[in-house]
Amino acid sequence: MVTVDGRQLEVPAGTPVGQVAAQLGLRALAGRMGGRLVGLDEPVKEDTSLELLDFCTPAGREVYRHTASHVLAHAVRRLFPGVKLAIGPAIEDGFYYDFEVARPFTPEDLAAIEQEMARIVAEDWPIQRQIMQRDQAIEHFRLADEPYKVELIEDLPEDVAISCYRQGDFLDLCAGPHLPSTGRLGAFKLLTTAGAYWRGDERCPMLQRVYGTAFERAEDLEKHLFNLEEQKRRDHRRLGRELDLYSMHEEGGAGLVFWHPRGALVRQLIEDFWRKVHRERGYDILYSPHIAKVDLWKTSGHWSWYKDSMYSPVKIDEAEYLLKPMNCPFHILIYQTQTRSYRELPLRWAELGTVYRYERSGALHGLLRVRGFTQDDAHLFCRPDQLEDELVGVVDLAEFMMKTFGYHSYDVMLSVRDPERRDKYIGDDRVWEQAEGALLGALRRKNLDYVVGEGEAQFYGPKIDITLKDSLGRGWQGPTIQVDFNLPERFDLGYMGEDGTLHRPVMIHRTVLGSMERFFGGLIEHYAGAFPLWLAPVQAVVIPIAQRHAGYAQEVLAALKGAGIRVEVDLRNEKVGFKIRWHEVQKVPYMLVVGDREMESQSVSVRERGGGDRGRLGVQELAAELLPKAGLPL
Ligand SMILES: [Zn+2]
Numbered sequence: 178m179v180t181v182d183g184r185q186l187e188v189p190a191g192t193p194v195g196q197v198a199a200q201l202g203l204r205a206l207a208g209r210m211g212g213r214l215v216g217l218d219e220p221v222k223e224d225t226s227l228e229l230l231d232f233c234t235p236a237g238r239e240v241y242r243h244t245a246s247h248v249l250a251h252a253v254r255r256l257f258p259g260v261k262l263a264i265g266p267a268i269e270d271g272f273y274y275d276f277e278v279a280r281p282f283t284p285e286d287l288a289a290i291e292q293e294m295a296r297i298v299a300e301d302w303p304i305q306r307q308i309m310q311r312d313q314a315i316e317h318f319r320l321a322d323e324p325y326k327v328e329l330i331e332d333l334p335e336d337v338a339i340s341c342y343r344q345g346d347f348l349d350l351c352a353g354p355h356l357p358s359t360g361r362l363g364a365f366k367l368l369t370t371a372g373a374y375w376r377g378d379e380r381c382p383m384l385q386r387v388y389g390t391a392f393e394r395a396e397d398l399e400k401h402l403f404n405l406e407e408q409k410r411r412d413h414r415r416l417g418r419e420l421d422l423y424s425m426h427e428e429g430g431a432g433l434v435f436w437h438p439r440g441a442l443v444r445q446l447i448e449d450f451w452r453k454v455h456r457e458r459g460y461d462i463l464y465s466p467h468i469a470k471v472d473l474w475k476t477s478g479h480w481s482w483y484k485d486s487m488y489s490p491v492k493i494d495e496a497e498y499l500l501k502p503m504n505c506p507f508h509i510l511i512y513q514t515q516t517r518s519y520r521e522l523p524l525r526w527a528e529l530g531t532v533y534r535y536e537r538s539g540a541l542h543g544l545l546r547v548r549g550f551t552q553d554d555a556h557l558f559c560r561p562d563q564l565e566d567e568l569v570g571v572v573d574l575a576e577f578m579m580k581t582f583g584y585h586s587y588d589v590m591l592s593v594r595d596p597e598r599r600d601k602y603i604g605d606d607r608v609w610e611q612a613e614g615a616l617l618g619a620l621r622r623k624n625l626d627y628v629v630g631e632g633e634a635q636f637y638g639p640k641i642d643i644t645l646k647d648s649l650g651r652g653w654q655g656p657t658i659q660v661d662f663n664l665p666e667r668f669d670l671g672y673m674g675e676d677g678t679l680h681r682p683v684m685i686h687r688t689v690l691g692s693m694e695r696f697f698g699g700l701i702e703h704y705a706g707a708f709p710l711w712l713a714p715v716q717a718v719v720i721p722i723a724q725r726h727a728g729y730a731q732e733v734l735a736a737l738k739g740a741g742i743r744v745e746v747d748l749r750n751e752k753v754g755f756k757i758r759w760h761e762v763q764k765v766p767y768m769l770v771v772g773d774r775e776m777e778s779q780s781v782s783v784r785e786r787g788g789g790d791r792g793r794l795g796v797q798e799l800a801a802e803l804l805p806k807a808g809l810p811l
Pocket residue numbers: 243244247342350351352353354355
């Protein structure tokens with residue numbers, strides 16, 4: 178008896194997994210049997226449970242793409258005698274293989290390798306496992322002049338048999354599993370090459386890494402390739418340069434962001450909007466220092482469990498200070514300046530607080546992973562009986578902000594305790610149940626779909642994480658809402674209850690945008706640099722056709738500026754066509770061309786971004802049209 182995908186089946190032991198799938202009419206690429214990933218040729222055991230994996234499952238895709246990496250190595254082996262093979266895993270969305278070759282691969286090489294791969298697929302070699310003794314395997318790869326494979330085997334424990342896979346005359350060291358034959362591979366494409374050190378260690382030889390991707394169906398590959406192009410087009414690092422929004426400098430330090438006038442203007446607009454929304458929803462806005470004494474971070478616990486992300490202390494008057502990685506302890510110090518009464522709660526305190534955290538230089542990425550950033554942070558101090566209402570308020574605010582910035586689809590995860598390991602968490606059971614219940618209640622009251630992540634909670638409290646989906650369907654870290662019992666305890670926070678005794682408040686930490694840097698990076702990619710009118714650093718540009726129209730262009734500029742539109746005039750001595758193309762690349766929402774006829778009729782010829790030619794409009798008429806959508810969306 179075998180349980181297949183939850184169904185009980187009479188399958189004789191020894192039947193290959195692939196045959197079980199065929200009997201059920203399922204298109205499997207691999208299976209998971211007793212928790213282990215297995216190939217389709219693996220015989221089914223007695224009384225076991227089997228999960229069949231197709232291309233829709235991450236493990237199925239991994240087996241598929243890992244097989245593609247073997248076909249890649251096989252092809253390189255055929256075309257480049259003397260090549261030495263390193264490793265070739267499947268990765269998110271594709272696979273790679275590392276090679277030691279005499280010279281870097283050229284684009285022509287990649288095309289030739291792809292053709293050879295297609296040949297190997299057409300030849301449909303069975304991919305078969307071959308177990309070898311350790312000595313025998315070392316001998317084989319030594320004779321084959323594969324020093325990296327020999328090194329890998331020597332790293333394995335002495336008592337294990339060595340697993341290899343053969344397809345035709347090509348044998349590779351690998352734990353498997355793979356597809357049953359090379360012919361099972363459908364659509365694939367080699368994408369790029371890059372230098373990569375053996376074992377990621379710069380003291381080791383530099384290898385050539387070939388990246389590729391593979392899909393079962395050609396149309397899915399096409400879609401993926403289109404998406405990759407689109408991602409390149411939207412890359413915030415490229416657009417940041419082209420639109421003159423921000424820069425980063427080797428001389429300034431890795432992971433530190435310099436905001437240029439246009440980028441800074443977009444940020445100011447986001448911040449103005451953010452402040453306005455927060456004030457309207459009963460928040461107070463705080464400012465706090467960038468550094469504080471080490472002792473504060475010891476009390477908060479950051480010094481012991483967050484030390485690796487913090488920078489070394491600086492000495493001021495014999496005391497050691499740390500750059501802040503978080504704003505929380507500062508808000509707590511402000512809370513502690515008075516005896517708080519149950520009547521004042523909840524307190525909702527928000528700050529655009531700049532924090533500094535260490536990230537490895539290899540992990541830094543444009544605006545998305547940086548070493549100094551401004552969080553849109555807030556801490557809410559409330560009574561336990563207010564927790565659910567406060568959480569509803571936070572979720573509501575998060576939804577409102579996300580919608581305003583054009584994110585209409587998102588995934589919500591509720592992270593709760595691991596019920597099996599309650600000892601891992603601080604705070605008593607009753608309080609945890611109340612907090613988890615409050616988060617759940619808030620999600621239900623807001624009618625949001627969510628998944629529950631058991632064991633995903635922090636040790637000090639449960640949380641909600643929201644992942645935004647951008648216009649390409651990619652996920653971006655969005656709002657996080659965290660209930661915390663730990664800091665109120667550590668700082669011994671209290672409030673005077675109705676009963677005249679001191680009680681412990683609950684603390685909510687939350688960010689909506691995350692950090693200004695990452696949010697801005699995401700926003701650039703989401704809109705491909707074409708910000709909606711209210712966020713566009715330049716909303717309109719006036720373009721005179723000839724020198725004699727410059728005076729009138731200035732009049733139009735003054736009129737629109739007076740009406741509150743962010744407008745510029747382009748007086749460069751260039752052809753109109755050139756200017757129009759230039760401002761198109763700058764993604765300016767409105768271009769207002771003025772010549773003789775416009776001068777005569779006191780109008781402008783309007784070209785709208787994405788909408789083309791709108792014909793002539795009176796200046797006041799245009800201002801009246803733009804104004805309602807040009808200001809903060811409130
Ligand atoms: Zn393999």
